[in-house]
Amino acid sequence: MHSGTGTLGKAIAVLDAVAASQVPLRFTDLLARVDQPRGTLHRQISNLVEEGLLQVNSDHSYELGIRLLRFASNAWSRSKFRNIAEPHLIELHKKVGETIHLGVLQGIEVIYLDKVESSQAVRMHSQIGNASPCYCTGVGKAALSLLSPAQLEERISVIEFRNYTPTTIADADGLRREIEDIRAKGYALDREEHEAGIHCVAAAIGSPGEPLAAGISITAPVYRLPLETLESWAGEVHQAAAAITEDMRVRAGPRG
Amino acid sequence: MHSGTGTLGKAIAVLDAVAASQVPLRFTDLLARVDQPRGTLHRQISNLVEEGLLQVNSDHSYELGIRLLRFASNAWSRSKFRNIAEPHLIELHKKVGETIHLGVLQGIEVIYLDKVESSQAVRMHSQIGNASPCYCTGVGKAALSLLSPAQLEERISVIEFRNYTPTTIADADGLRREIEDIRAKGYALDREEHEAGIHCVAAAIGSPGEPLAAGISITAPVYRLPLETLESWAGEVHQAAAAITEDMRVRAGPRG
DNA sequence: TCAACGAGTTCCGATAAATGGAACGACGTT
DNA sequence: AACGTCGTTCCATTTATCGGAACTCGTTGA
Structure with missing residues (x-):
């Protein structure tokens, strides 16, 4: 979504382009999306394919390579943060009985790391690894509230506001006010904004000031659960989040 | 597990080193595992961290970055192969009632793409994305049987045989005989080899001759299901695999 | 107190790799 | 048969990578 500097950055920009597109891309499509000369792009793609990060179908369309899967399953299962947070998610889920999400801020996106819900019958993977805009998700806005003014402005400046729903925050000023509000209250709401x-x-x-900016949320459908009920759990969410923060501090500080 | 040529390859070799290790690695640990001068490795790591592919903890230990997760969730959900195979896996599962795995050959490893089992109660992600050696798994050996003699020898030459269990195939000759046997029978067995x-x-x-080399398996614990029962399903597995192969041919050939 | 050590980081000339413009070959279209 | 499109290859130029060495900082031990 952002990167581009350095040889590695260029390569990843190609992966980003492939990942961002809903439809399979062919060489020319990529050429239009990645700002690179033909020869250069061709070689970059070749490298990516050779490394197993990109896969080429028989019709010359590209998809992300399975080697990424291998890396990701590793990243997920070993993630210190996720492992520390997990018991807290489960505990919170037991309290409120609704779906719990864990996500981290990555640039101007939230990436979901874990999810605890009642009906595990849903097909696996659900939205683990999914990315959502930070400005219209509860986790995203909560995480943003940890940033310094400078960091916050830096991120806001690259957001392209888009109205997913009528209540989506529409511009930078709206987001600034929202962040202020979240800091004051200690929790964030997503009122059908995404x-x-x-x-x-x-x-x-x-x-504040530390690199980790993340969040947890209790999510529910509007038809079944009014916002008031959700908001009445603000204390519980805040408490769980604080507990995870503390656990991270304790376990990261003294030693690995 | 293999790569190393080119700037990109070097970078990925670092990721591989981090992924391969069970314990968190610090800079010096990586230095020992990746054959690179200090300055070079330092810059490569910096680049990887900057791109979000690698994450550095407060104690200077490294773990794989969550950005990989975002890529992987994409790779998985959009994978043409996985999507085509999925209904066949479910159908096969309904027939036999045991766990079904889908995996592809990647170098000398099998990477699991999907899994269908009865008790989805198990924590998600299970082993999707996990990698296992090709020479001691059913899917791996089946996939190897598709390779040309030259390709097969190329792969065999880089395998480091290790005895996971008493029945693990111990050397290249054993594997060659096994592959011959699989070609003759049309299915592969894993007799507690991994x-x-x-x-x-x-x-x-x-x-044979095409780039895709993959496989499906019916997996079961020995104490509950004798090998004879498993082998009696050889026809079903073979049939399902053939159906997937055909679907891939049809849907990949004419158009995307 | 000071020297020695190990871990991580920075610097910079030499070197090798990425760059990108242009030409080429393969198809399908008009 | 001429044309446009798409993918691929080539090669002189440019640029980033390489890697040895020096530097910083915290720890250990005499």
Whole structure:
């Protein structure tokens, strides 16, 4: 979504382009999306394919390579943060009985690291690894509230605001006010700002000034759970988030 | 597990080193595992961290970055192969009632792409994305049987045989005989060769000479299911694998 | 107190790799 | 048969990578 400097950055920009597209891309399509000369792009793609990061179908369309899967399964299962957070997610889920999400801020996106819900019958993988815009998700806004003014402005400046629903925050000023509000209250609400019919209450994980900016949320469908109920759990979310923050501090500080 | 040529390859070799290790690695640990001068490695790591592919903890230990997760969730959900195979896996599961695995050959490893089992209660992600050696898994051996003699020898030459269990194939000659046997029979068996107490029957997906070499397997614990029962399903596995191969041919050939 | 050590980081000339413009070959279209 | 499109290859130029050495900082031990 952002990168581009350095040889490695260029290569990843190609992966990004492939990942961002809903339809399979052919060489010329990529050429249009990645700002690179033909020869250069061709070689970069070749390298990526050779490394197993990109896969080419028989019709010359590209998809992300399975080697990424191998890396990711590793990243996920060993993630210190996720492992520390997991018991807290489960505990919170037991308290409220609704779906719990764990996500971290990555640039201007939230990447979901874990999810605890009642009906595990849903097909696996759900939205683990999925990315959503930070400005219209509870976890995202909560995480943003940890940033310094400078960091915050830096991120805001690259956001392209888009109205997913009527309640989506529409511009930078709206987001600034929202962040202020979240800092004051200690929790964030997503009032169907990303997906109609879904709202959530969230709290930030991490401390101002430190690199980790993340959050957890309780998510529920509007038709079944009013916002008031959700908001009444603000204390619980905040408490769980604080517990994770503390666990991270304790276990990261003294030693690995 | 292999790469190393080119700037990109070097970078990925670092990721591989981090992924391969069970314990968190610090700078010096990586230095020992990746054959690179200090200055060079330092810059490569910096680049990887900057791109979000690698993450550095406060104690200078490294773990794989969550950005990989984002790529992987994409790679998985959009994978043409996985999507085509999925209904066949479910159908096969309904027939036999045991766990079905889908895996592809990547170098000398099998990477698991999907899994269908009865008790989805198990924590998600299970072993999707996990990698296992090709010479001691049913899927791996089945996939190897599709390779040309030259390709096969190339791969065999880089395998480091290791005895996971008493029945693990111990050397190249043993593997060559096994592959011959699989070609003759049309299916592969894993007689507790990778994990004691677990065996499976598998069949190859793909055609000789084509790039895709994959397989599916029916897996079961020894204590509950004798090998004879498993082997009696060889026809079903083979049939399902053939159906996937055919679907891939049809849907990949005419157009994307 | 000071020297020695190990871990991580920075610097910079030499070197090798990436760059990108242009030409080429393969198809399908008009 | 001439044309446009798409993918691929080539090669002189440019640029980033390489890697040895020096530097910083915290720890250990005499």
